[in-house]
Amino acid sequence: MSVELFRVDDRLIHGQVVVGWGQPLGIAFIVLVDDEVRGSDWEQELYRMGVSPEVEVVFASVAEALGALPGWQASERRGIVLTGDIAGMLQLARGTNGAVKKVNIGGIHYREGRREHLRYVYLSDEEVQSLRSLADAGVEVSAQDVPTGTRVGLEELLR
Amino acid sequence: MSERLTGIILAHSQVAEAFVAAVGAIAGAEHGLVPVSNEGCDRAAITSRLDAAIAGRPAVVFSDMPGGSCAFSAAAYTHDHPAVAAVTGVNLAMLLDFVFHRDLGAAAAAERAVATGRASVRVVGPAK
Numbered sequence: 001m002s003v004e005l006f007r008v009d010d011r012l013i014h015g016q017v018v019v020g021w022g023q024p025l026g027i028a029f030i031v032l033v034d035d036e037v038r039g040s041d042w043e044q045e046l047y048r049m050g051v052s053p054e055v056e057v058v059f060a061s062v063a064e065a066l067g068a069l070p071g072w073q074a075s076e077r078r079g080i081v082l083t084g085d086i087a088g089m090l091q092l093a094r095g096t097n098g099a100v101k102k103v104n105i106g107g108i109h110y111r112e113g114r115r116e117h118l119r120y121v122y123l124s125d126e127e128v129q130s131l132r133s134l135a136d137a138g139v140e141v142s143a144q145d146v147p148t149g150t151r152v153g154l155e156e157l158l159r
Numbered sequence: 160m161s162e163r164l165t166g167i168i169l170a171h172s173q174v175a176e177a178f179v180a181a182v183g184a185i186a187g188a189e190h191g192l193v194p195v196s197n198e199g200c201d202r203a204a205i206t207s208r209l210d211a212a213i214a215g216r217p218a219v220v221f222s223d224m225p226g227g228s229c230a231f232s233a234a235a236y237t238h239d240h241p242a243v244a245a246v247t248g249v250n251l252a253m254l255l256d257f258v259f260h261r262d263l264g265a266a267a268a269a270e271r272a273v274a275t276g277r278a279s280v281r282v283v284g285p286a287k
Contacts, residue, residue, distance in 0.1 A: 010201040010202065011201060011202055011228040012202065012231075013226070013231070014226065014227050014228035014231065015171070015224060015226060015227040015228065018226045019226070042238060043235065046231055046234050046235060047231065049225070049234070050225050050226035050227070050230055050231060051226055052226075107201075108201075109199055109200055109201040109204060110199060110201075110204070111201070111203075111204075119199075
């Protein structure tokens, strides 16, 4: 499989993704699945500027990602598929019929209505339900901000 | 006379506070720098902190590294705020120069900061 990591991170492309995971995994492409950024040329330009030229950055809407995921997984290069929220990853998992086997919760920060589960993971009741839905669909869900951090399984995360 | 620039240091963890402390120790208290951390923030929260720190003033935002959430947030902020410029790869040399050139426009100050910062990165040892 050439998609090495499916990650949910509300900071989207940033240091932990590009350096923290990207370097040890030998990443050659990053797919940002985000409808808003997909529709904004200047935001795409910003994200491209922040990533080394040897790493390709692909922008996709959720609908586009559903069709393109088999191609990314068949690629000889290694990549990361990133969504900014759990709902987007759930759509991707449900729409690709088992193609998403593991999901890394990398960063969901505080907002009103969310409760702290880890220092870098705050969840609303709806998001908790979405994570359970991912697990019910056969996806292994865990939280881990960086590769050297502790991996926290779903049940421990939701305690 | 136009308002002097404010310098916002937007960085991970406690880096910004450390830079402000170092500038204060070297150049004195009238530095015009404000530290902002991205700790615990998603993109929207970083932007809110940035907006509160800038408070409508002309400013240069110094972020710590290209590709980081701070740099993205700063660059995105300039899209809708023409009196604000953004620089990434902050270092102490560029900040010390900035505090003495706050009468420039934001874009000119940003260009100057980049030039000063680049010029300060050099191999200084071993002696040849």
